[in-house]
Amino acid sequence: MARNRFPQDRGLATRMVVTAFLLGALYAVVITALLLAHVQLGLVLVIAVVLLFSQYWFSDRIALFSMNGRIVTPEEAPQLHAVVDRLCALADMPKPAVAIADVDLPNAFATGRSPKRAVVCATTGILRRLDTEELEGVLAHELSHVAHRDVAVMTVASFLGVAAGFVTRFALYSEMFGGFNRRSNNNDQGGGVAVVFVVLLFSMVIYAISFVLTRALSRYRELSADRSGALLTGRPSALASALTKVTGEMSRIPSRDLRHAEAFNAFFFAPALSQGFSISSLFSTHPSLEVRLRQLAHISQQLGQPV
Amino acid sequence: MGFLDVLLGRSKAAQPDLDQLFAVPSAAITLEAGTAFTPTGVGAVCFKSPEGGAFAGLRDEVEKLLALDSGKFDETADAFGFTWLVRHTQPVDVEALVTDLHAANSTIADAGFGPALLCTVVAFGDGSRKLGLVYLFKRGTWYPFAPTGPERRDNALELEIRAAIGTDLKVEEDLTRWFPVYGAPGL
Numbered sequence: 001m002a003r004n005r006f007p008q009d010r011g012l013a014t015r016m017v018v019t020a021f022l023l024g025a026l027y028a029v030v031i032t033a034l035l036l037a038h039v040q041l042g043l044v045l046v047i048a049v050v051l052l053f054s055q056y057w058f059s060d061r062i063a064l065f066s067m068n069g070r071i072v073t074p075e076e077a078p079q080l081h082a083v084v085d086r087l088c089a090l091a092d093m094p095k096p097a098v099a100i101a102d103v104d105l106p107n108a109f110a111t112g113r114s115p116k117r118a119v120v121c122a123t124t125g126i127l128r129r130l131d132t133e134e135l136e137g138v139l140a141h142e143l144s145h146v147a148h149r150d151v152a153v154m155t156v157a158s159f160l161g162v163a164a165g166f167v168t169r170f171a172l173y174s175e176m177f178g179g180f181n182r183r184s185n186n187n188d189q190g191g192g193v194a195v196v197f198v199v200l201l202f203s204m205v206i207y208a209i210s211f212v213l214t215r216a217l218s219r220y221r222e223l224s225a226d227r228s229g230a231l232l233t234g235r236p237s238a239l240a241s242a243l244t245k246v247t248g249e250m251s252r253i254p255s256r257d258l259r260h261a262e263a264f265n266a267f268f269f270a271p272a273l274s275q276g277f278s279i280s281s282l283f284s285t286h287p288s289l290e291v292r293l294r295q296l297a298h299i300s301q302q303l304g305q306p307v
Numbered sequence: 308m309g310f311l312d313v314l315l316g317r318s319k320a321a322q323p324d325l326d327q328l329f330a331v332p333s334a335a336i337t338l339e340a341g342t343a344f345t346p347t348g349v350g351a352v353c354f355k356s357p358e359g360g361a362f363a364g365l366r367d368e369v370e371k372l373l374a375l376d377s378g379k380f381d382e383t384a385d386a387f388g389f390t391w392l393v394r395h396t397q398p399v400d401v402e403a404l405v406t407d408l409h410a411a412n413s414t415i416a417d418a419g420f421g422p423a424l425l426c427t428v429v430a431f432g433d434g435s436r437k438l439g440l441v442y443l444f445k446r447g448t449w450y451p452f453a454p455t456g457p458e459r460r461d462n463a464l465e466l467e468i469r470a471a472i473g474t475d476l477k478v479e480e481d482l483t484r485w486f487p488v489y490g491a492p493g494l
Contacts, residue, residue, distance in 0.1 A: 013315045020314065074487070078458045085486030086387060089425055090355065092321040092445035095483050133388050148316040224316035234357025234423055235388075304360020 012227070016220040023157055023213045030160065030206055048163040056155040060097075060112040060119045067109070069101040069121040080127065083136050084120060087143055091232050096120045096146055100127070106246045110142035111151055118146040130242050137239030138246075140229035147228070150221050157217050161210035167203035171196050219287045226292055227299060234303065236296040243296075247289050323421045324447030327477050328409045331429055331440065332401045334449075334475035341471045343433035348398035349493030350408045351391045353425040354415060361420075368418045372411050379407065383492060389425060393492040404429065412444070428452075430493030436461070438468060439494045440476070441485075448479035452487060454494055460487055 055062065063069070074081040081098055088095045096110070096118035106125040112118030120142050122135070130138065145151075230236035286292075312319070338344045356362050372380050372392060381393040392411050396404045408427055415424060427442040439452045451468035453461040465485070469478050479485060488494070 013317065016315055075458065078489075082387060082487070082489075086355075086389065086425060089443055089445065089484070089486060090321070090422070094481070095486070132386065136388065149313045150316070153313065153316070221316050228317065232422075234355055234361065237358055300359050303357055304363075 012220060012223055016217065016224070019213055019217045019220060020157070023160070023210065023217065026206065026210055026213065027160055030164075033202070045163060048159065048166055052155055052159055052162055056113055056151060059151050059155075060117060063109060063111040064099055064101075064119060064121065067101045067103065067121065067123075069099040069119070071097050071099045071119070079132070080122060080135075083132065083139055084143075087136065087140050087232060091143065091147065093143065093147055096143070100124060106130075108138050108142055110145045112146065113151060114149070115146050120146070126246065129245060133235065133238040134242035134245065136233055137229060137235060138242050140232045141225045141239060142229075144225040144228035144232070145221070148221065148224060150225070153221065154214070154218060158210075158214050161207055161214055164203045164207035164210060168200060168207060171200040171203065215285060218285045222286050223292065223295055226295060230296055230299050236299040236303070240293050240296040240300075243289060243292055321422060321445040323412070323416050323424045323444035325409060325412050325416065325444070327447050327449065328405055328412070328427065328442060330449075330476050331405045334440065334472045335401045335431075337472055337475050338431060338468070342468070344431040344436075344438050344468075345433070346398050346401050346404070347430045347432045347493055348396045348400070348404065349393065349430040350396075350404045350428065351393045351430075351492040352408055352411045352415070352427050353385075353389050353391050353488070353491070354420065355388065355423045355425060356390050357420075357423060364418065365415070365420050365423070368414055368420070372414060380411065381492075385490060391492050401429075426488065428488060428491045428493065430491075436464065437494050438464070439488065439491060440472075441488060443479060443484065446479060446484070447477065448484075449476040450479040450485040452485065452491075452494070454487070454489055458487075458489060 064071070072080070077098065077100060080100070084095060084098055094116055096112065096115070097120070099119050099121040101121055101123045103123040104125040105123055106129050108120070108122040108126055110118060110120045120139060122139070126138065127135070226239065230239050233239070335346050354365075356365050369382065369390070369392065373382060379394060381395070383391045383393060385391060394404060394407050394411070396407070408429075412424060412427065415421070421444075424444045426444060428439045429442075431438040431440065437454060439454075440449055441452050442449050449472075451465045451472070453464040453468070455461045472478065
């Protein structure tokens with residue numbers, strides 16, 4: 001058995017498990033509460049399931065369509081295909097479809113419901129700015145997302161948040177419109193309003209908690225993808241240099257393009273954020289540049305140690 | 308990847324499988340009998356060198372190989388940051404070529420750089436056309452690759468070769484994994 005130069009990061013795995021466990025616990029709490037309160041939320045849950053499932057099932061087409069990405073053949077983009085080919089052969093994974101989005105924002109994303117139905121997309125902006133080594137690092141990061149099935153994991157993880165968001169909206173509407181009916185022909189108006197208020201409050205709290213947890217999970221998945229990608233190419237510093245280039249360039253891009261792209265941050269290699277952004281790191285989908293660079297430097301150091 | 312690996316977002320580095328390399332000589336005989344292709348005596352090993360201290364470690368192994376028998380192997384780098392160790396032998400001596408290639412591969416793998424191995428190419432020719440038999444380490448399979456020019460390959464010839472050597476070599480079934488290696492040594 002050959003020696004293994006690529007140790008696992010136990011700390012990262014532990015944080016991910018804890019986050020996933022807290023999300024699971026939140027599910028349990030919500031379901032128990034619903035059962036205890038005898039609430040009829042079947043319709044809401046069905047809508048949320050259908051919505052998220054279709055988002056998951058068509059994730060490749062949705063993302064490509066919204067980013068205006070186009071699947072390219074090896075003849076059209078031999079360089080990009082060659083890099084993806086080599087990475088897939090190194091990692092022993094099926095080759096995803098390769099797409100290019102004609103956007104000057106330097107970024108790349110991977111999506112698709114399974115490794116067999118995955119798409120890796122790079123923007124013309126990133127192809128223009130990065131050299132082959134850096135591009136390879138970025139694509140290895142994206143292929144790691146595919147291998148880790150991050151679309152599936154994040155879809156499951158964000159289900160509760162989406163469902164809670166629905167409940168909040170339903171409660172608000174029924175309060176606004178249904179409230180009048182109750183008031184005109186029902187003596188028990190006080191109780192109805194109170195129930196709606198409780199549901200509203202409860203679902204808002206659930207939404208807030210699951211939002212924070214999902215974001216935390218997303219950041220850990222990013223770090224995992226950085227790690228796996230860096231180990232695949234054996235060159236963490238190339239990925240680090242790509243990251244600094246991409247994030248440095250991004251704050252200088254005009255903001256119209258950025259706002260257009262912000263909805264797709266969860267799929268992106270580095271999030272597109274307008275300059276002057278100051279939300280606490282708790283709410284971001286990606287870890288900060290410093291955290292990512294620190295991890296890559298650590299991997300680079302580990303690779304250098306004799307085994 | 309198992310369920311746990313997906314949940315934890317980790318992937319294990321794929322280890323190479325060197326067992327199928329020694330099937331080349333019999334495939335060479337079949338090729339010579341069934342088609343006009345004969346070995347050119349050139350074979351090469353392709354790997355990705357890591358950075359930093361790991362690079363130095365791999366370098367040591369490569370230097371040892373290069374020092375063997377006063378320059379048995381040559382070294383070239385390609386545009387994608389991969390290194391090729393090239394071995395030239397007499398065209399008739401396919402077995403010696405494969406033995407040397409296997410030695411190079413196992414040296415690299417034994418030093419802990421197995422995940423960095425990409426492929427091995429054995430070159431063939433029929434006078435005008437070129438053909439490479441490419442071995443994918445991570446899958447332990449072979450596929451034919453016939454370049455006809457820059458970024459162009461002859462798929463019909465490749466499929467013909469697959470039919471010819473199918474019984475001698477374990478041919479990669481998934482055609483999407485027959486990735487081109489334009490500019491590989493000897494091709």
